[in-house]
Amino acid sequence: MKLDKIVGDRFKERPADCVIDSHALMVRGGYMKYVANGIYSQYPPLKRVTKKIENIIRQEMDKIDGQEVLFPVVMPAELWEESGRYTSIGNEMLRMKDRSGSRIVLGMTHEEAAVHLVREYGQTYTKYPFMIYQIQTKFRDEARPRAGLIRVREFTMKDAYSFHTSQEDLEAYYEICFEAYLRIFARAGIPEVVAVKSDSGMMGGSVSHEYMLLTPIGEDSIAICDDCGYSANMEAAENIIENKNQVPKADLVKVETPHKESIEDVCEFLQRQVESSCKAVVYQKNSNDEYIVVFVRGDMEVNETKLRNYIGEEIHPAVITEECGLTAGYIGPYNLNTECIRLFDNSLKGAENLVCGANETGYHYTGLCMERDVQNVEYHDFSKILEGGICPNCGKHSIRISRGIEVGNIFQLGTKYTKAMDMKYTDADGNLQYPIMGCYGIGVGRLAASVCEVHHDDYGPVWPISIAPWEVHICCLRPDDEQVKGVADNLYETLMNDGIEVVYDDRKVRPGVMFSDADLLGVPVRVIVSPKNLSENLCEIVTRDKSVAKKVPVEETVSAVKEVINQLFEEINSHCPSGSRSV
Numbered sequence: 001m002k003l004d005k006i007v008g009d010r011f012k013e014r015p016a017d018c019v020i021d022s023h024a025l026m027v028r029g030g031y032m033k034y035v036a037n038g039i040y041s042q043y044p045p046l047k048r049v050t051k052k053i054e055n056i057i058r059q060e061m062d063k064i065d066g067q068e069v070l071f072p073v074v075m076p077a078e079l080w081e082e083s084g085r086y087t088s089i090g091n092e093m094l095r096m097k098d099r100s101g102s103r104i105v106l107g108m109t110h111e112e113a114a115v116h117l118v119r120e121y122g123q124t125y126t127k128y129p130f131m132i133y134q135i136q137t138k139f140r141d142e143a144r145p146r147a148g149l150i151r152v153r154e155f156t157m158k159d160a161y162s163f164h165t166s167q168e169d170l171e172a173y174y175e176i177c178f179e180a181y182l183r184i185f186a187r188a189g190i191p192e193v194v195a196v197k198s199d200s201g202m203m204g205g206s207v208s209h210e211y212m213l214l215t216p217i218g219e220d221s222i223a224i225c226d227d228c229g230y231s232a233n234m235e236a237a238e239n240i241i242e243n244k245n246q247v248p249k250a251d252l253v254k255v256e257t258p259h260k261e262s263i264e265d266v267c268e269f270l271q272r273q274v275e276s277s278c279k280a281v282v283y284q285k286n287s288n289d290e291y292i293v294v295f296v297r298g299d300m301e302v303n304e305t306k307l308r309n310y311i312g313e314e315i316h317p318a319v320i321t322e323e324c325g326l327t328a329g330y331i332g333p334y335n336l337n338t339e340c341i342r343l344f345d346n347s348l349k350g351a352e353n354l355v356c357g358a359n360e361t362g363y364h365y366t367g368l369c370m371e372r373d374v375q376n377v378e379y380h381d382f383s384k385i386l387e388g389g390i391c392p393n394c395g396k397h398s399i400r401i402s403r404g405i406e407v408g409n410i411f412q413l414g415t416k417y418t419k420a421m422d423m424k425y426t427d428a429d430g431n432l433q434y435p436i437m438g439c440y441g442i443g444v445g446r447l448a449a450s451v452c453e454v455h456h457d458d459y460g461p462v463w464p465i466s467i468a469p470w471e472v473h474i475c476c477l478r479p480d481d482e483q484v485k486g487v488a489d490n491l492y493e494t495l496m497n498d499g500i501e502v503v504y505d506d507r508k509v510r511p512g513v514m515f516s517d518a519d520l521l522g523v524p525v526r527v528i529v530s531p532k533n534l535s536e537n538l539c540e541i542v543t544r545d546k547s548v549a550k551k552v553p554v555e556e557t558v559s560a561v562k563e564v565i566n567q568l569f570e571e572i573n574s575h576c577p578s579g580s581r582s583v
Contacts, residue, residue: 001470003505003517006030008043010520020217022453023148025460029520038145038153042445045521048469049448050156054135056187056466057158057442060180064173066133066160071113073137077103079112083420090314092140108140111417111439114161119423122435125165128425129173133160135444147217149449150405156445162438165427167414170436174207174412177440181211181408182577184442189451189464191575193407196222197232207412212404213450222404223385228394234401235305239383240390241297241347247276249352250367252334257364261329263298263355266364270355274298278348278356278368280331282318285311291318291326291340295333297347298355300383307382310343332357333374334365344374345382405450413437452522461522462544465568469503472561473523475514476506477530487539487554488529494558500565519544525564527557543568 008030018024026032031046042050058068077095080086086095086105094106107113114132121127135158142153149155162177164170178195185193190213198210210233212222223237224230232238260266263279277298284291292315294302308315320328325338336342336359348354354368370377389399415434418424424432448467455462465471472495476488485506492504503523505514518526525548528540538551541560548567552560 001503003503004507006044006503008033008045010517012516018148020147020150020453021456022150022449022461025456025520026148026449026452029460029522032149038142038151040149040152040154040445045469046448049463049467050444052467053188053444053447054156054158056184057135057444060184060187061131061133061158061160064131064176064180066131068134069117069132070134071107071110071117071136073107073139074104075107075113077105079116080105082422083112083115083417085112088314092142094139094141106139107136108138109441110134110136110138110159111161111413111437112421115417115421115423115437118163119421122163122423123425125425125427125433128435129162129164129169131160131162131173131438133158133440146219147449149445150217150453151219152445155443158442158444160440162440163418163435164438165425165433165435167436170412170438174410174438177410177438178209179577181410181440181442185211185213185407185447186576187466187572188447189455189466189572190407192454194222194224194231194404196404197236198409209410210406211408213407213454214402214404215450215454216403217453218403218405220404220406222402223389223399224402225391225394225396225398226400227396227398228391230391230393232392234384235303237385237399238392239300239303239346239381239385240392240395241300241349241383242390243297243347243349243351245350245352247272247353249369252365252367252369252373254358254360254363254365256362257330258362260364266355267298270364270366272355272366276351276354278333278351278354278370280333280357282320282326282331283307283315284318286314286316291324291338292343293326293331293336293340294343294345294382295348295356296345296383297351300345300347300386302345302382303384307343310380310382311341327357327359327361330357330359330361330363332359332365332368333370334368335359343382344370344377344379346379347383348377349379405446405453407447407450408440408442410441411439413439456522457519459516459519461520463522463524464572465524465565466572468524469521470501470523471565472500472502472525472527473518473521474502474504474506474527474529475511475518476504477511477514477528479506479508481531483534484529484531487534491527491529491539491557495561498558498562500561524568525561527561 010030014024015027030043032040139154193211195209198208221234223232260269267274279298281294281302320326352369356365356368358365387401391398418434427433452461478484495502526542539557540551542549
């Protein structure tokens with residue numbers, strides 16, 4: 001491909017609305033164009049990158065007996081009503097009516113479509129197990145799209161669904177998919193991805209993992225223990241608390257705390273540590289606005305995902321009115337006589353001499369002892385794990401919190417969808433059973449942007465050769481020089497005829513412009529043909545990551561380029577788990 005024929009412009013200035021580097025570089029480099037909030041068009045370079053990612057995914061899915069299918073983007077509402085998700089999912093799902101008045105939805109995920117496709121096929125145990133997958137456009141009406149392709153509304157995703165006749169078979173296949181995902185990310189050039197325990201969210205299921213690329217710009221928080229290797233999303237990480245009760249036990253005393261409503265202000269006023277307090281965080285159910293009061297140690301934060309899972313439905317921060325019986329800023333567990341759901345976090349278990357609200361404006365209690373003063377309490381894990389917290393696996397105070405981008409996820413769905421949609425099979429004994437499902441997803445555009453985020457410099461992306469838009473970039477520095485142009489043209493034709501992907505820049509522009517555009521395209525191998533080099537019968541070969549820089553005789557350039565390409569692929573392969581290869 002001649003560079004001057006590539007649709008899309010490259011420019012020097014960083015766009016003002018691009019918060020993260022990958023977004024800015026992909027806009028500057030002519031990879032994508034903004035269409036609407038969270039919706040982008042792809043120029044040829046990005047399309048070539050995502051196509052290579054899709055090919056890697058297909059190869060790895062086919063290798064584990066996956067069969068590619070295609071589900072519709074638009075589905076009837078009735079399909080989602082079968083699973084119950086038509087009403088349980090919020091505004092993320094786009095609901096419409098067609099010209100005949102029938103209700104339809106834009107697919108944001110395809111569990112329902114997967115069950116619908118194989119419901120009749122899978123009526124006997126002899127058909128199992130099997131896995132189907134697709135690479136398809138989806139739409140999720142995100143409230144806050146951000147960071148270019150990292151969080152969008154319209155996106156391309158690979159989603160796979162496996163069907164099994166036993167939990168043991170699902171678990172065995174889950175492990176196979178677990179390893180396949182590690183190979184996919186390694187082949188895409190990010191072997192540093194870590195798998196973490198996660199919350200299943202709206203997908204359902206009892207076991208799930210997310211694949212996280214650790215980077216400061218990530219929107220997810222990950223709890224990691226470097227001592228034992230434990231890792232989990234903050235939403236799923238168990239918070240283990242030890243109350244050492246260093247303050248002596250005391251009587252329960254009501255004290256005046258005028259105009260002190262936050263737990264921090266109260267503790268400062270009473271000259272107490274925040275850790276020796278009990279605070280109330282109030283929510284309401286979305287379904288009926290019933291109040292939920294969560295009591296937690298003052299230095300802890302409520303993990304809304306854990307709370308939502310415990311309640312079993314959607315919640316929102318409460319609007320405390322005069323009629324509800326709760327006293328905003330002064331809510332405490334002792335003598336709380338209001339109709340509401342009361343929940344207690346594990347961080348309060350065994351705690352003594354706490355500061356808490358007195359359920360009266362302008363007053364708090366000191367000396368609260370949970371076991372003595374609050375009866376019939378059940379404790380549950382509702383709080384977020386903290387930096388330096390206790391590792392749930394090894395028990396050490398070794399937890400660190402890191403940021404990450406979720407580049408993939410896998411779920412053990414169980415029978416959530418097959419039961420809801422009445423998919424059954426006849427087992428070997430003639431009994432009807434529900435198939436057990438697994439689900440496995442990767443966002444293609446997000447993966448491309450994530451690779452760019454961790455593989456770039458100040459000048460542009462540094463694409464791994466396995467997903468780079470082209471493998472070789474030829475720079476002809478003096479296209480008006482007959483010898484230079486002849487050598488560059490010959491290299492271009494020879495490499496292309498040998499199956500090498502080449503972008504060729506023979507524009508009449510200054511070397512600085514040519515190199516700047518080459519940096520923005522991020523092609524792994526660059527061949528520079530110039531009068532100075534040719535005066536010594538040499539061509540210069542450099543890699544985008546600066547790991548290779550050498551000059552070779554003109555007649556050896558093609559073989560030298562192929563050798564560098566092979567070296568770059570071997571480097572990718574060296575990070576792949578056993579049994580994987582790049583092609």
